[in-house]
Amino acid sequence: MTSTVAIDIQKIAGVVPRKRNIEIWLLFFAFGINAFELAQIQLSTIEILTFDILSYWAPLAVAATVLHFILRKKASEADALILPAVVLLNGLGIAQIYRLDLATIAAGGTELFAFRQVIWTVVAIAAASAVVLFVRSHLFLRRYVYISMVVGLVLLISPALPFIGTSINGAQLWISIAGLTFQPGELAKIALTVFFAGYLVTRRDSLAAVGPKFVGIQLPRARDLGPILAIWAVSLLVLISQRDLGTSLLYFGLFLVMIYVATGRAIYVVVGLGMFVTSALIASRVLDYVGGRFASWLNPFDPTHYDAIGGSYQLVQGLFGLAHGSVLGTGLGGGVPQLVPLAESDFIIASLGEELGLAGMFAILALYLLIVSRGLRVAFNHSDDFSKLLTLGLSFVVALQTFIVIGGVTRVLPLTGLTTPFLAAGGSSLLANWIIIGLLLRISDTADSRERNGVSGF
Amino acid sequence: MNRELKRVVFVIMAMFVSLMVSTSTIQVLAADELGRDPRNVRSVYDSYKTQRGSILVDGTPIAFSEASDNNFRFLRVYESQMYSAITGFFSFYQGATGLESAMNSFLTGKNSSQFFEQVNALLSGNPVTGASVELTIDPEVQKVAWDALGKLKGAVVALDPTTGNIIAMVSKPGFDANRLAVHDGITSGNNYAELLADANSPLVNKAISGSLYAPGSVFKVLVAAAAIESGKYTADSMLPNPAKFKLPGTNTFIQNSGEGKCGGRPTVSIADALKLSCNIPFAQLGIELGQNAIREQAEKFGFGKTVDIPLRSTASVYPKNMDDAQTAMSAFGQFDVRVTPLQIAMMSAAIANNGKIMKPNLIENVVSANLSSLFAPSPQEFASPISQSTADAVRKMMIEAVERGVSSNARIEGITVAGKTGTAQNGEDDPYTLWFTGFAPADNPRVVVAVVIEDGGGRGQAGRGNTLAAPVAKKVMQAVLRK
Numbered sequence: 029m030t031s032t033v034a035i036d037i038q039k040i041a042g043v044v045p046r047k048r049n050i051e052i053w054l055l056f057f058a059f060g061i062n063a064f065e066l067a068q069i070q071l072s073t074i075e076i077l078t079f080d081i082l083s084y085w086a087p088l089a090v091a092a093t094v095l096h097f098i099l100r101k102k103a104s105e106a107d108a109l110i111l112p113a114v115v116l117l118n119g120l121g122i123a124q125i126y127r128l129d130l131a132t133i134a135a136g137g138t139e140l141f142a143f144r145q146v147i148w149t150v151v152a153i154a155a156a157s158a159v160v161l162f163v164r165s166h167l168f169l170r171r172y173v174y175i176s177m178v179v180g181l182v183l184l185i186s187p188a189l190p191f192i193g194t195s196i197n198g199a200q201l202w203i204s205i206a207g208l209t210f211q212p213g214e215l216a217k218i219a220l221t222v223f224f225a226g227y228l229v230t231r232r233d234s235l236a237a238v239g240p241k242f243v244g245i246q247l248p249r250a251r252d253l254g255p256i257l258a259i260w261a262v263s264l265l266v267l268i269s270q271r272d273l274g275t276s277l278l279y280f281g282l283f284l285v286m287i288y289v290a291t292g293r294a295i296y297v298v299v300g301l302g303m304f305v306t307s308a309l310i311a312s313r314v315l316d317y318v319g320g321r322f323a324s325w326l327n328p329f330d331p332t333h334y335d336a337i338g339g340s341y342q343l344v345q346g347l348f349g350l351a352h353g354s355v356l357g358t359g360l361g362g363g364v365p366q367l368v369p370l371a372e373s374d375f376i377i378a379s380l381g382e383e384l385g386l387a388g389m390f391a392i393l394a395l396y397l398l399i400v401s402r403g404l405r406v407a408f409n410h411s412d413d414f415s416k417l418l419t420l421g422l423s424f425v426v427a428l429q430t431f432i433v434i435g436g437v438t439r440v441l442p443l444t445g446l447t448t449p450f451l452a453a454g455g456s457s458l459l460a461n462w463i464i465i466g467l468l469l470r471i472s473d474t475a476d477s478r479e480r481n482g483v484s485g486f
Numbered sequence: 487m488n489r490e491l492k493r494v495v496f497v498i499m500a501m502f503v504s505l506m507v508s509t510s511t512i513q514v515l516a517a518d519e520l521g522r523d524p525r526n527v528r529s530v531y532d533s534y535k536t537q538r539g540s541i542l543v544d545g546t547p548i549a550f551s552e553a554s555d556n557n558f559r560f561l562r563v564y565e566s567q568m569y570s571a572i573t574g575f576f577s578f579y580q581g582a583t584g585l586e587s588a589m590n591s592f593l594t595g596k597n598s599s600q601f602f603e604q605v606n607a608l609l610s611g612n613p614v615t616g617a618s619v620e621l622t623i624d625p626e627v628q629k630v631a632w633d634a635l636g637k638l639k640g641a642v643v644a645l646d647p648t649t650g651n652i653i654a655m656v657s658k659p660g661f662d663a664n665r666l667a668v669h670d671g672i673t674s675g676n677n678y679a680e681l682l683a684d685a686n687s688p689l690v691n692k693a694i695s696g697s698l699y700a701p702g703s704v705f706k707v708l709v710a711a712a713a714i715e716s717g718k719y720t721a722d723s724m725l726p727n728p729a730k731f732k733l734p735g736t737n738t739f740i741q742n743s744g745e746g747k748c749g750g751r752p753t754v755s756i757a758d759a760l761k762l763s764c765n766i767p768f769a770q771l772g773i774e775l776g777q778n779a780i781r782e783q784a785e786k787f788g789f790g791k792t793v794d795i796p797l798r799s800t801a802s803v804y805p806k807n808m809d810d811a812q813t814a815m816s817a818f819g820q821f822d823v824r825v826t827p828l829q830i831a832m833m834s835a836a837i838a839n840n841g842k843i844m845k846p847n848l849i850e851n852v853v854s855a856n857l858s859s860l861f862a863p864s865p866q867e868f869a870s871p872i873s874q875s876t877a878d879a880v881r882k883m884m885i886e887a888v889e890r891g892v893s894s895n896a897r898i899e900g901i902t903v904a905g906k907t908g909t910a911q912n913g914e915d916d917p918y919t920l921w922f923t924g925f926a927p928a929d930n931p932r933v934v935v936a937v938v939i940e941d942g943g944g945r946g947q948a949g950r951g952n953t954l955a956a957p958v959a960k961k962v963m964q965a966v967l968r969k
Binding site: 285288289290292329334344347348349350351352353354355356363364367381385386389390393396397400401404407408413416417420424427428430431434435438439440 | 487488489490491493494495497498501502504505506508509510511512513514516517519520521523525526527528531596601604605
């Protein structure tokens with residue numbers, strides 16, 4: 029009991045919790061690296077340091093510090109590694125977008141993204157702070173399970189609606205209201221994760237029930253296949269209406285993993301994957317756009333795909349960029365990542381791979397793995413099943429999205445229209461992913477306190 | 487649920503491992519290949535950031551980068567058209583060819599052998615300086631070969647048969663690579679268009695690539711080697727010797743070049759047929775041997791394969807699925823047999839080097855800016871197409887051809903030369919392609935040459951290999967032997 033008592037005394041005495049101290053030092057480290065990146069970019073491109081750096085560096089640093097202090101007050105036992113890792117990625121993204129802006133300016137262009145990204149970063153961190161402040165308990169969201177479903181579905185379908193739906197680069201993933209474009213699918217993934225977690229927690233026993241046996245395999249009962257069919261239908265609808273394989277893979281993959289963890293029945297995954305692969309293959313035959321992406325994926329260097337409009341030009345230029353980076357990269361500002369179309373958003377990872385090399389790519393992958401593994405750790409330690417499923421879902425959705433995007437750029441999968449979490453230019457993506465971080469931080473606070481209580485009786 | 491969670495962790499690990507594999511594949515394993523893709527302009531951009539290495543012959547630069555005060559920090563300069571086929575050109579607008587392309591990673595300092603210099607450069611902020619490439623070419627021999635061809639169109643390859651090192655490689659006409667290296671895009675583009683449109687194709691290295699040539703009678707050396715290597719023939723095996731020969735299954739007659747019998751007897755030996763370069767005995771020998779035996783022997787000599795010296799040679803061709811008439815024609819190097827001068831030099835090199843071909847090579851050494859050697863290829867065996875005894879037998883025939891036969895213009899006083907001329911027909915009214923290949927001294931060869939002259943050397947169907955190609959080869963061999 030001594031340790032519990034000791035910690036309680038610390039709290040009463042207002043002593044700073046250990047985790048937050050670790051966090052603030054790691055944050056300082058991340059801020060330092062972010063500043064270093066910006067400085068190197070200026071030195072290697074415009075060959076002079078200017079105060080502009082501050083406007084790209086300070087907002088993230090200040091916002092993250094504010095979030096840190098909110099955590100001190102409201103969730104002092106929250107995970108200490110997640111926030112610094114995300115700040116590193118977000119800062120690296122801003123730096124690289126700024127670097128591409130400098131190239132655009134040098135070429136006489138006017139379409140700049142970095143400052144917009146800074147503003148969205150502040151908005152997104154504010155949203156994450158709000159989550160930490162107002163989601164008071166890990167059970168809070170359970171009250172909104174069915175509202176989440178409705179919100180999620182509306183968001184998901186909205187790009188296909190007339191008037192507000194907008195198509196960019198062939199994929200219909202955006203809505204446009206009053207001149208502002210937004211990718212609602214990003215927010216939908218949070219709402220749907222909440223819904224899946226709530227739904228599966230209540231239904232897990234019936235879903236896990238054993239159905240008829242077929243050649244030695246225990247099938248689920250026919251009526252339990254309802255939800256999987258429904259989600260499959262929605263994914264298919266997304267695929268057809270928005271013409272993006274990545275988005276539909278993201279939601280469907282998320283659901284399969286969550287239903288597997290909730291029920292412990294691998295048959296759902298097998299059946300679900302079979303359904304998805306079949307429908308994706310059919311879509312690649314029937315839908316020109318999806319078929320084109322498949323063909324570009326399989327034979328990107330073939331001149332017929334390379335020269336086709338919407339063909340493999342972008343993919344191949346991205347590969348050239350990555351290859352140019354080789355092991356150590358050209359150094360920030362030393363490459364020519366602006367040769368790849370959409371280098372600041374869809375292909376930010378190719379820009380970073382060119383300038384930071386394989387070493388940098390592995391570091392970026394390691395940061396994502398760190399964030400995901402800290403999230404999964406919360407899932408492991410939490411005794412509440414809803415929180416367990418929710419944190420699993422939120423962590424997995426980050427992992428899966430990273431896999432789909434980087435896999436698309438590096439030819440593991442066909443290229444899709446998803447964005448790289450925290451790095452790519454784009455407000456909706458930043459906002460949604462920071463909200464996920466807010467939720468993970470909030471839930472990790474209660475997870476670790478339970479863990480502490482659980483081991484206190486030594 | 488934690489049991490399932492653990493499995494999900496494995497799935498996530500698998501996803502990230504696959505990303506690590508895919509990025510490693512692209513950024514390390516396939517990086518050089520992607521860097522060479524002509525659609526990838528990054529290597530060209532890069533090359534203007536650092537001082538590109540020089541290409542050197544005997545310590546003297548033949549292509550080098552000079553500091554320049556405009557946006558491109560360096561201008562590429564070429565010393566002489568004599569080397570244009572070897573160096574190729576390096577142009578911001580037109581890309582790179584020749585060694586400028588094949589050795590690009592070394593010249594730009596991007597080769598993986600310069601890893602530590604690259605780390606150093608990354609830390610210090612100073613760019614890596616490109617490495618210099620020293621060639622095996624001997625400038626004096628190169629000059630002799632260049633001058634000997636004079637205004638003729640064609641190519642010369644001279645190599646050391648014991649090492650494969652290329653001593654001279656000339657392709658005529660050459661071009662002025664400086665005209666493409668200029669920093670002004672419009673000038674460079676116009677010059678390039680002009681060179682491309684030139685009917686004499688100056689941009690093509692005729693020694694190794696471009697349109698292949700019919701070998702004519704020099705191919706008889708290969709057929710003679712195939713016959714002896716088969717074990718069924720010796721140099722003295724007798725072949726029928728009619729004055730005219732009707733190609734099987736056709737109404738076409740072929741003749742010897744003298745339009746008579748080959749030596750005046752009813753039969754003739756393989757050695758004499760080669761010495762006098764008679765078509766009819768070889769046509770019959772070809773049919774007897776069969777196209778498959780000839781093709782197998784040709785492939786052992788390197789037909790059907792490209793060679794990276796490191797310039798990539800075009801593969802020479804011995805046709806497939808021929809009827810007897812076509813096989814007969816192929817045996818004296820006509821029909822659709824097509825070769826590069828390099829391939830013909832490699833064929834002679836096998837005879838000269840006791841049956842072994844050493845891999846042809848242009849690179850003596852690659853030296854980094856801090857003078858450490860990055861790459862110095864050692865002689866490598868390319869193939870062993872014939873036995874030593876076959877090589878000896880064919881060598882004797884080739885000595886006879888020069889010393890007492892129709893390849894007389896390659897004779898050098900006091901030195902025994904082995905060789906064979908060729909005068910290949912093209913279309914009905916088209917000018918001939920003239921050849922000589924051989925080596926000297928015949929008993930201890932120091933140099934193998936192959937000379938090709940296009941368009942009958944300007945004399946249409948009156949040009950002969952012995953009158954035009956053999957003297958060029960003689961001068962080149964003499965230049966090597968003087969040393």
